[in-house]
Structure formats: structure tokens, C-alpha cells
Amino acid sequence: MIRLGESFFGRDTATVARALLGQRLVRLWAGQRLSGLVCETEAYRGADDQASHAYRRTQRSAIMYGPPGYAYVYIIYGRNYCLNVVTEAFGEPGAVLIRAMVPEEGLAVMETRRGASGSDKVAAVRLRHLTDGPGKVCQALGIDLALNGTELCSSQDLFFEAGRAVAEAAISATPRIGVRGDEETRRRLWRFVWHSA
DNA sequence: GTGACGATAATCT
DNA sequence: GATTATCGTCACA
Numbered sequence: 036m037i038r039l040g041e042s043f044f045g046r047d048t049a050t051v052a053r054a055l056l057g058q059r060l061v062r063l064w065a066g067q068r069l070s071g072l073v074c075e076t077e078a079y080r081g082a083d084d085q086a087s088h089a090y091r092r093t094q095r096s097a098i099m100y101g102p103p104g105y106a107y108v109y110i111i112y113g114r115n116y117c118l119n120v121v122t123e124a125f126g127e128p129g130a131v132l133i134r135a136m137v138p139e140e141g142l143a144v145m146e147t148r149r150g151a152s153g154s155d156k157v158a159a160v161r162l163r164h165l166t167d168g169p170g171k172v173c174q175a176l177g178i179d180l181a182l183n184g185t186e187l188c189s190s191q192d193l194f195f196e197a198g199r200a201v202a203e204a205a206i207s208a209t210p211r212i213g214v215r216g217d218e219e220t221r222r223r224l225w226r227f228v229w230h231s232a
Numbered sequence: 233g234t235g236a237c238g239a240t241a242a243t244c245t
Numbered sequence: 246g247a248t249t250a251t252c253g254t255c256a257c258a
Contacts (some may be wrong), residue, residue: 079250086250087250093244095243098250109242109244109250110240110241110242110243111250111251112240113240113241115251115252117251119251135256159252169250171251171252174252180242210252212250214250215249215250
């Protein structure tokens, strides 16, 4: 399998967000492969993007200014984690939020990690909602703050592999979910969705 | 299927 | 002390 390297991530953030659709996100958990194909992403930049953590440089967002290919994991609303990949050349802030994936390997483990409780009792419905949100992806893959700063281009625990080619016609670009900021920030089409996955 | 709401803690001012 | 790149649950359709 071909792993995605620094040259893949060290590009314009929106370009990387678009190119990540169809790529495989792999997590090694208890010696087993958990994976899925990325099907929803969002691009976040720096001083030109009011919705980005890197709009201002802080201790937390400093990693977005660093070299590409690193994991940026943060906790949101006190209970959920979000996984990002740092983009752009060193010194230029940027990251892509992994919002959703189509689960493939390690289904049983991921379902256990997501918890069997809840109203989704039908297997097909459970599968549909297994990894259809940024916090859900992290739950299923067992990603928390311990993985913040992981080098995704060399780590054995978390990385990307070349996946499936995605047709342009199967991609939608929309405004990002749940972001604040001025009109231009909210209007930008920096969320990318791969349909028919 | 959609929409409202509360939980909960790291991070920033 | 305020804010938050979300999720699960509940009500309703």
C-alpha cells in the first residue's frame, strides 16, 4: 500500500481537502487495522480565515503553522475529539478537518468503540451513522489528545493510504458546518463531500 | 426524515 | 468567566 507523504499534504489547504476524498484513513488499534475511506473534509487556513483556530496563533494552534503531515487533534464541547491534518508549507498555517469516512476494516471493533447503546438498533442504520461526523470518526478509531502531534507520514498508529479515485462529478463543495465569522468566511466553499460512497 | 436542547472540559481572554 | 470546527436524545412529522 502506498502511504500519503509530506508532498501530498504540503499544498494549498483546499486542494488537499479535496484530494483527501477517497483516501484511506488507517488506525492501528490493539494490533488490528481500523480504516475507512474519507468522504467529507473541511479546509481551515490562517489569518485570512476567521473560522480557523489559526486565525490567531496560540499554543493550541501553533501546530497548524508547523510542517505538513502532522495530526492536529483537539477536544470540542468537552466531550468530542476532532482529527485534522496539517497542510501548507512550513510556516504557512493550514489544516484539513476529517469530518466523515466510509468504514471498511475493523467494523466490529469500531462498533464496539462507538457504543452499542442508543436508538439505532437496526444494523444498517448503525453502520450509516458509525463514522458520519468528526467526533464519531475519532470515537470509532480511538483517537484522542494522545495522538495530537503524531507524524502521519511515518507513524505506525495512524496514517493515510492511497485509496480510490473519485470522480469530479461525485464531489460537492459547500460552506463549512458550524463556523462563525464574517460573511466571506461563512460563504467560502471549503467543505468537500464525496457522494455515492 | 428534521429541529431543539443540554452535556462537559480544554482553551483562550 | 466565556466560548466552542459536536453528539445523543427527545419530540414531532
